[in-house]
Amino acid sequence: MAEQQTESVISVRHWSDTLFSFSTTRDPGFRFRSGQFTMVGLEAEGRRISRAYSMASAHYDDSLEFFSIKVPNGPLTSRLAQIKPGDPILIGRKPTGTLVLDGLTPGRRLFLLATGTGLAPFLSIIRDPETYDQFETVILMHGVRHIGDLAYRDFIAEDLPCHEFLGEQIREHLIYIPTVTREAFATTGRITALLESGAALAARGLAPIAPAQDRVMLCGSPAFLADMTGFLDSRDFVEGSLARPGQYVIEKAFVEK
Ligand code: A2P
Structure with missing residues (x-):
């Protein structure tokens, strides 16, 4: 089984020039504890670029939510900041972390x-x-x-x-x-x-x-x-x-x- 699965962007909110949030569909089999993170990524120029992101959504929500900075020329965030509802996004299947x-x-x-x-x-x-x-x-x-x-x-x-x-x-x-x-x-x-x-x-x-x-x-x-x-x-x-x-x-x- 692939380590990440493809979900779909539901909404994007830009808070400022440097901060934004986005929500995505969630596989019903994806379970996490409040405070954990997973790998989130995109396919770009034929390769996958992923970074760890904490889930900002509640563990019982139907969708997932993430909060990110935008770094100009940052390999992932500069691309992620352009995502639109309906776009595919990769979500890691294995949440982990110590903030529990x-x-x-x-x-x-x-x-x-x-x-x-x-x-x-x-x-x-x-x-x-x-x-x-x-x-x-x-x-x-x-x-x-x-x-x-x-x-x-x-x-x-x-x-x-x-x-x-x-x-x-x-x-x-x-x-x-x-x-x-x-x-x-x-x-x-x-x-x-x-x-x-x-x-x-x-x-x-x-x-x-x-x-x-x-x-x-x-x-x-x-x-x-x-x-x-x-x-x-x-x-x-x-x-x-x-x-x-x-x-x-x-x-x-x-x-x-
Ligand atoms: P400051 O404006 O005094 O640097 P950043 O955007 O650099 O991550 O900072 C976010 C917030 O964290 C800012 O309010 C910043 O304050 C504060 N901050 C930065 N370094 C420290 C630190 N070593 N201890 C506590 N707060 C910090």
Whole structure:
């Protein structure tokens, strides 16, 4: 059996010059856990070009959704940014990844910390009722340079709280903290700085982050991950995996080309 199968693009949404999302058909046999990724690709000039992409859709949705940057001249993203509804797209049959609830020991609060397109796996996790069964409070922080980079902002802040089935859990348990570093906004500064000072949490009546009660998932740029793991390690958080659950799990936001 081929490692990827051909699906069809359903819709494409361009958020900005550098960010877009697309949805595709989904084979009913394709199963994944919220937070996992798979290989997504195109046939171009007689060869396949694929990159790892996190599923941004809920595990129970009929379609799949992905969130991507566009890199000028990037071998895959420059082509992917041109896709249209009805176009064929290759989707890997084997989802995998460490950003899954089973990689974490039980806790009271779950921090989902993302920069840029690192938001993608968390869009799946915040739509999974299991997340709210396991954690009392889920704090989603999304750090970007400009307000225009806050993709899915209205969806998270406005649509999800009114969602037919998830709305109540979202309203009671999800706290969304978007933060912008290069222009004025309600919350500004890097996620690392916000957690260090605790101000953005205190402003919402939330205690500082601590390993006794908090679990953390990280997804973003290599520099963000390096600084965040340094921060967590210095506060005695222990990294986990499926084989050995811990207090935080980590995945880089894959697509850089
Ligand atoms: P900054 O504007 O201060 O660089 P990028 O688009 O470069 O991936 O950045 C996305 C967001 O992540 C930006 O707000 C950026 O802040 C922030 N960022 C970049 N490097 C780090 C880091 N080492 N730790 C925390 N946040 C970071």
